[in-house]
Amino acid sequence: xxxxxxxxxxxxxxTLADESKKITLDGFNSDKQxxxxxxxSPVTEFDVxxxxxxxxxxxxxFPDHSILAExxxxxxxxxxxxxxxxxxxxxxxxxxxxxxWGTLICLTFKGMPIIGLADFPALNxxxxxxxxxxxxxxxxxKSNHVFTNDISxxxxxxxxxxxxxxxxxxxxDALINATRYHVWSGDCHNYCxxxxxxxxLVVEQGLAAYDIFPLIPILKSQDITITDWIGNQLHxxxxxxxxxxxxxxxxxxxxSAINILK
Amino acid sequence: xxxxxxxxxxxxxxTLADESKKITLDGFNSDKQxxxxxxxSPVTEFDVxxxxxxxxxxxxxFPDHSILAExxxxxxxxxxxxxxxxxxxxxxxxxxxxxxWGTLICLTFKGMPIIGLADFPALNxxxxxxxxxxxxxxxxxKSNHVFTNDISxxxxxxxxxxxxxxxxxxxxDALINATRYHVWSGDCHNYCxxxxxxxxLVVEQGLAAYDIFPLIPILKSQDITITDWIGNQLHxxxxxxxxxxxxxxxxxxxxSAINILK
Numbered sequence: 001x002x003x004x005x006x007x008x009x010x011x012x013x014x015t016l017a018d019e020s021k022k023i024t025l026d027g028f029n030s031d032k033q034x035x036x037x038x039x040x041s042p043v044t045e046f047d048v049x050x051x052x053x054x055x056x057x058x059x060x061x062f063p064d065h066s067i068l069a070e071x072x073x074x075x076x077x078x079x080x081x082x083x084x085x086x087x088x089x090x091x092x093x094x095x096x097x098x099x100x101w102g103t104l105i106c107l108t109f110k111g112m113p114i115i116g117l118a119d120f121p122a123l124n125x126x127x128x129x130x131x132x133x134x135x136x137x138x139x140x141x142k143s144n145h146v147f148t149n150d151i152s153x154x155x156x157x158x159x160x161x162x163x164x165x166x167x168x169x170x171x172x173d174a175l176i177n178a179t180r181y182h183v184w185s186g187d188c189h190n191y192c193x194x195x196x197x198x199x200x201l202v203v204e205q206g207l208a209a210y211d212i213f214p215l216i217p218i219l220k221s222q223d224i225t226i227t228d229w230i231g232n233q234l235h236x237x238x239x240x241x242x243x244x245x246x247x248x249x250x251x252x253x254x255x256s257a258i259n260i261l262k
Numbered sequence: 263x264x265x266x267x268x269x270x271x272x273x274x275x276x277t278l279a280d281e282s283k284k285i286t287l288d289g290f291n292s293d294k295q296x297x298x299x300x301x302x303s304p305v306t307e308f309d310v311x312x313x314x315x316x317x318x319x320x321x322x323x324f325p326d327h328s329i330l331a332e333x334x335x336x337x338x339x340x341x342x343x344x345x346x347x348x349x350x351x352x353x354x355x356x357x358x359x360x361x362x363w364g365t366l367i368c369l370t371f372k373g374m375p376i377i378g379l380a381d382f383p384a385l386n387x388x389x390x391x392x393x394x395x396x397x398x399x400x401x402x403x404k405s406n407h408v409f410t411n412d413i414s415x416x417x418x419x420x421x422x423x424x425x426x427x428x429x430x431x432x433x434x435d436a437l438i439n440a441t442r443y444h445v446w447s448g449d450c451h452n453y454c455x456x457x458x459x460x461x462x463l464v465v466e467q468g469l470a471a472y473d474i475f476p477l478i479p480i481l482k483s484q485d486i487t488i489t490d491w492i493g494n495q496l497h498x499x500x501x502x503x504x505x506x507x508x509x510x511x512x513x514x515x516x517x518s519a520i521n522i523l524k
Contacts, residue, residue: 031459042443092443092445093445095417095460096419096455096460096461097454097458097460097461098362098445098448098451098460099361099385100360123361146293155357155358160446161446181304181354183354183360183447184422184423184446184447193358197293197359198359198360199359
């Protein structure tokens with residue numbers, strides 16, 4: 001894909017995010033109707049409606065492309081291109097009124113995410129990344145933060161203790177002990193904090209592709225490392241795969257984390 | 263204190279919050295210098311500077327009043343009035359760039375908080391409460407949210423698992439099991455989510471007076487119950503006391519929570 005093609009796709013990602021935002025932000029400011037899914041996670045009518053409109057727009061523009069979406073919009077076609085969508089990542093935050101939830105969208109080619117968007121409607125903050133380009137609210141973003149390379153000085157974040165396996169939680173506790181301090185919660189917003197320099201390390205377990213793939217092009221555009229817990233690149237194998245992830249800006253901290261987690 | 267006197271004090275609380283915000287918001291948007299206090303909690307230069315300016319303004323206007331402040335500004339005089347301040351509640355959020363930290367200020371009379379303010383500079387959200395008055399960004403606030411009265415349908419929040427004692431954590435785990443779903447993190451912002459209706463119940467242990475007293479008049483103005491874990495009102499006994507707290511809008515949910523925690 002050349003630069004002009006990337007720009008066209010970026011415009012389309014922005015359109016999808018704009019349409020989703022109309023529904024989700026409206027919902028965020030209203031009383032919410034909540035259902036519990038089979039896996040115990042919450043879902044709202046806004047989740048479902050925002051996904052529906054994005055899937056329709058994608059199918060209209062790219063009828064041959066596959067779609068992997070969190071709610072009902074998934075369709076698997078014989079295509080090298082797959083769109084991955086999560087209209088409301090951080091549904092718990094959304095439901096209780098905490099503004100850290102985000103809308104995640106990306107396009108993958110042969111299983112690798114090539115352009116991604118993370119929108120935070122309630123914070124008025126939108127990230128978009130491809131190749132070496134990273135945009136915050138449509139302006140080129142470059143961090144001038146100086147990151148530590150010492151894990152004992154690092155800040156660490158993860159969404160919640162109940163998302164780890166028993167063995168995973170033990171390893172994560174060892175990582176908490178190895179770092180300077182630690183925060184829970186945050187979902188996809190934690191990755192933006194790595195980009196801006198507030199967090200050094202984000203570690204998760206049991207993520208679906210739609211929780212993490214849209215962030216990969218944004219993170220990679222800022223030379224932030226993202227792999228699974230044994231150091232492999234993430235690749236879309238099948239739509240129901242789960243991913244354990246390590247995300248770090250500094251290479252030394254990344255290596256120290258992998259040594260504890262692998 | 264009559265209405266005119268409350269309005270004058272409210273203006274002064276807003277002035278304190280405005281002065282604090284100039285320092286803290288500037289700090290939030292910059293790279294932060296971080297120290298670790300004796301108790302292991304982090305503190306920034308912005309914390310210290312914001313507290314200093316608020317203490318100076320209070321001492322100038324009310325030289326006879328006592329002050330209880332998180333960092334160095336505490337002074338204990340022979341007065342019925344004590345100001346309680348926390349320039350940055352949620353220092354961890356502040357340091358990593360998460361916008362949920364707040365500035366807490368209140369005035370107590372004979373140990374009872376009579377007017378309180380909670381400002382969220384990075385969210386542009388300020389709460390102020392006294393008697394039956396609650397203001398959000400200077401506008402009278404009245405929730406029309408219909409709260410559940412069934413604990414099995416309730417949303418529960420608390421700042422972090424490491425803040426509980428071992429016994430406290432067991433009881434809190436029982437409360438997690440009794441409710442519909444649960445979130446970590448949020449510090450003082452969680453109380454605003456109770457006011458707006460996103461959370462039904464917030465439970466903490468080991469809070470200092472400056473973590474919670476400024477929120478009491480705001481919560482009480484909205485008929486939200488706040489007591490310790492055995493059902494007693496919070497009262498400023500001495501400056502170093504720690505408080506275990508239960509905050510709930512609905513009386514049935516409050517009682518169910520107390521039965522699990524006491």
